[in-house]
Amino acid sequence: MEYCVEGYRLRPLSRDDFERISRYERVNRRHLQPWEPLRDEEYFTTGSAKARVEQQVNSMQAGNALCFLLLEPESGEVLARCNYTNIVRGVFQACHLGFSLAESAQGRGLMKKTLQVTNRHCFEQLGLHRIMANHLPRNVRSERLLESLGFEKEGYARAYLKIAGVWEDHTLRSLINPEQ
Template sequence: MEGPHIKVREITPDEAPALLELQLENRDWFERFSPARAPGFYTLEHQLQLIRKQEEARRQDQAYEFGIFTNTGGRLIGTISLFQIRRGPLQSALIGYDLSRACNGKGYTTEAVRLLVDCGFRRLGLHRIEAGVMPHNIASIRVLEKSGFQKEGLARQNVRINGRWEDHQVLAILNPDDGEEGAEPEPGQATDKMEKRQ
């Protein structure tokens, strides 16, 4: 998946050092809005394990995690994912993302969100993609609204972050081409589509 300034693609095991570097350089920046990191998170071994778990989650049609790379130079500057994939009558997922502090304010996150939403609707057959953002994270809310998400309400004390239960603004976007007669993908069908089209 490619936009004017960035590419969104899978992170390979040999890119684990670049992923670790991204996490270390942005540790304080990312942790402001993230649940507690697991022990050993900031090690090469742990990042490699995460990449391998992401590969398995894709095979199981449970989650789709990608890196955000610059078109010029191919530098890893962030991550973005569709996770908690729910099939059957729901056909929904959550979206989450992190972008390097040095690259904020350049439109890269909005570009990545739009690419992944398109992937979720056109390739994975999702009907609904939802996001939860702490209300004071105005920049992230703007990214989602520019990408077509609409506010739906407030989830009170929704996620434990830095030792506190934090409220989250719920935003969602619906597949505009998903009619009521749309067929439900069979298990594994979405994964096959991703492998064929990427």
């Protein structure tokens, strides 16, 4: 499966994407640092990226996750990624969404357009009922993006995730499948 977003390729992660992911993480290291866990130098090696991609693909094959990449059509470089993880079936039919956008791609609406496609995929193709996305209260860009996509604020979690070495509060949001 592959989609087109503003002329860019949007497709699921594959095992051979580890070098792309490694480059994306190295190039955007400073840009993403305030919003992610502390990363040691080993994290930014190609070998570490290969192991993470392998684990993510295995999770996708097990039906526990779905990871997408937005790629430059000519170079194949990663512009954005979004991960739907912790997919739970049964009476819950829900997952968590995480996403990031390359610094060079900021301000063009690419993340919104990407998530519109991938959220719809999760609802229509996977039959999920709820997508949950959480953000730091000070991350105004993520807050505005999620609100523009219809994610409703459902709560506030104190000391929710350890980001940049500090336990940080998060705003809890969700998007409910409009067809269910």
